[in-house]
Amino acid sequence: MPKISNKGKNMPESPIRKLAPFAEIAKKKGHKVYHLNIGQPDIKTPEIAINAIKNINLTILEYSHSAGNESYRRKLSEFYKHQNVAVDYDDIIITTGGSEALLFALGTIMDQGDEIIIPEPFYANYSAFSTASGGSVVPVISTIDTGFALPSISEFEKLITPKTKAILICNPGNPTGYLYSKEEIMQLAALVKKYDIFLIADEVYREFIYDGDSHYSVMNIAGLEEHVIMVDSVSKRYSMCGARIGCLVSKNKEVMATAMKFAQARLSPPTVEQIACEAAIDTPQSYFDEVISEYRERRDTLISELNKIEGVIVTKPKAAFYCIAQLPVDNADIFAQWLLESYDLNGETVMVAPAAGFYSTPGMGLNQVRIAYVLKKEDLISAVRVLKEAIPIYNSNRLKKLIAAQ
Amino acid sequence: MPKISNKGKNMPESPIRKLAPFAEIAKKKGHKVYHLNIGQPDIKTPEIAINAIKNINLTILEYSHSAGNESYRRKLSEFYKHQNVAVDYDDIIITTGGSEALLFALGTIMDQGDEIIIPEPFYANYSAFSTASGGSVVPVISTIDTGFALPSISEFEKLITPKTKAILICNPGNPTGYLYSKEEIMQLAALVKKYDIFLIADEVYREFIYDGDSHYSVMNIAGLEEHVIMVDSVSKRYSMCGARIGCLVSKNKEVMATAMKFAQARLSPPTVEQIACEAAIDTPQSYFDEVISEYRERRDTLISELNKIEGVIVTKPKAAFYCIAQLPVDNADIFAQWLLESYDLNGETVMVAPAAGFYSTPGMGLNQVRIAYVLKKEDLISAVRVLKEAIPIYNSNRLKKLIAAQ
Structure with missing residues (x-):
């Protein structure tokens, strides 16, 4: 078989893509997935x-x-x-x-x-x-x-x-x-x-x-x-x-x-x-005023809700519609997959983007996730509630596995 | 000043682009330019x-x-x-x-x-x-x-x-x-x-x-x-x-x-x-039948007209909507520029694509041009008439210059 280029081999895969099949699994189970992982706004085009x-x-x-x-x-x-x-x-x-x-x-x-x-x-x-x-x-x-x-x-x-x-x-x-x-x-x-x-x-x-x-x-x-x-x-x-x-x-x-x-x-x-x-380009200023106001409220909601979770470290972002949150978990990659594959809170779960994919230094950002606040406030509140309930269960399961493995 | 990459320097320029300013000059003089140089069809989108x-x-x-x-x-x-x-x-x-x-x-x-x-x-x-x-x-x-x-x-x-x-x-x-x-x-x-x-x-x-x-x-x-x-x-x-x-x-x-x-x-x-x-994809077959029939007629017209010019070598193309024609001129690049800059037949001239730009071996295709038959038949006839009248004048001018230079 003819060979692929080294450049092609070295092209990084999308850090989120490997989670996509697990999101499909969650949806096939009938679970609602809050997508905190993507930068696709729900705001209407002018x-x-x-x-x-x-x-x-x-x-x-x-x-x-x-x-x-x-x-x-x-x-x-x-x-x-x-x-x-x-x-x-x-x-x-x-x-x-x-x-x-x-x-x-x-x-x-x-x-x-x-x-x-x-x-x-x-x-x-x-x-x-x-x-x-x-x-x-x-x-x-x-x-x-x-x-x-x-x-x-x-x-x-x-x-x-x-x-x-x-x-x-x-x-x-x-x-x-x-x-x-x-x-x-x-x-x-x-x-x-x-x-x-x-x-x-x-x-x-x-x-x-x-x-x-x-x-x-x-x-x-x-x-x-x-x-x-x-x-x-x-x-x-x-x-x-x-x-x-x-x-x-x-x-x-x-x-x-x-x-x-x-x-x-x-x-x-x-x-x-x-x-x-x-x-x-002729979009009226009122469009932007509404959008910015909406994002500001979403940001404030998200950060305030995240800060209610013990052990979470997050800074209020000044701009764009993302934040990086450090979670009290060992590995955000495994946690993100577990959320989709094995967890739900009353039929709901969350998809986050593990932040390691945004670092090129190996080992950085392992317990961080990127959250995009491109969902309505009530959905952000529900999504963070899922995270809050999920984290102790995940950690307790991990602990049990570690003990069992000893 | 920071440096451009070698890759950027080596990127070839569009072989047609350098002629574009001369087409502008011709148009500013009020000359009609028949564009035989481009692959933009005049056929309607379905x-x-x-x-x-x-x-x-x-x-x-x-x-x-x-x-x-x-x-x-x-x-x-x-x-x-x-x-x-x-x-x-x-x-x-x-x-x-x-x-x-x-x-x-x-x-x-x-x-x-x-x-x-x-x-x-x-x-x-x-x-x-x-x-x-x-x-x-x-x-x-x-x-x-x-x-x-x-x-x-x-x-x-x-x-x-x-x-x-x-x-x-x-x-x-x-x-x-x-x-x-x-x-x-x-x-x-x-x-x-x-x-x-x-x-x-x-x-x-x-x-x-x-x-x-x-x-x-x-x-x-x-x-x-x-x-x-x-x-x-x-x-x-x-x-x-x-x-x-x-x-x-x-x-x-x-x-x-x-x-x-x-x-x-x-x-x-x-x-x-x-x-x-x-x-x-649901475009009816009749659309293609009409388009193909139109291009076939254009091709036949173009080739028949080109063959009336003494010294032109061209093969009837079987497909697509281009042909390469070899013209009885020393340098198609100079000829193409001259057509736009210095020639008109009753206020009309022609833009062709010098074929050297389609060869990577230096010196190849110097007296060839690519002609796209994406114009109506009557325009193709007029455009080839311009070429037919222009070639002997161009050659005679070149000869005079060569003699003068000796």
């Missing part, structure tokens, strides 16, 4: 976007420009300007999701054996995209006791080698919910300038900030225009994950010209969805 | 697909399954069975265009320095996708005098090394319009089996066959299930280039499991467009 799809006026579904429709890019640059992010339309390449923007960014800067430094825990697919580009991720550990604040710059500096091509941050953070301050961003800026490497920021959660803080975009760092690459997406902003529309943004002309070669090779992003996204 | 978009019944545009909607994959496998291609739904991963299917296929099998053998001239982006995967293309020359038939197997065999991971064919062929016979496919089958490498077939033009020939899919080769990867797309079939929906098909479970890791990393293909594609 009507203005759905209507743009319904009113589509095309007889031929043609390719768009490889960089995306110019009308959309122009409107998007206005959108950024309203957010005080100075971006021109030709600083933007429309991509097929934020995913493709990351692939283009890493393809543009990484060769075989190259490295990017990322604070961990991090979005698991960063590792996949680095592998696909022939490179690898070098993690800097951020910790739950600081709420996953930026590790000290000296920790980054220790890891920089001639192979280091970039520092990649997710701001606001998935899976941490942390929002980097302007001061933290400026520390990174000085570092990438010193070593003449890139700073890539995944800012797809920029709208989801809850306590009056403000988001400081890497695009606003004066004098760092050649070093900065921003990744964005409509997936979360308009609850349009399925549109697969994102963008790559940079003022570095060489980066953009190179990324355009990747963009031309794949011809164009999807046509219908771009039209919907262009329409979505 | 109404059933457009209506599925207009009647979309979603309030949240959610991610689909990473392998694509199961309902679509099931219907697609039925579609293939009707075409006598035995494919189960779980042999299919829905991709964002045929482009992504190629990227997944090459990522799954190629490491840094690996090679794939492709008969040239070939679709220029094969080279881009190989570069993006860290590998490179090794060309086997096919020639205009055989109508770009499969080169002899010994020519392939000479090029096989331990780095060779696959032979890639496009069948029917872009840019050649050649349709490989079952006998040619079986020769390739024996070769890939002998050397235990993959056979990748891009079959996106499978519907466009004009003279009662039949298409022999690589999926039908008995005993080669582990070696074969098929790439397909709806772009040409339903004139839905902008939908960006394709698929990767293989019976090799390891290939599929590996490609799924690439698929999961990018989350999902576009949701709305998948729904449109699922609906498009």
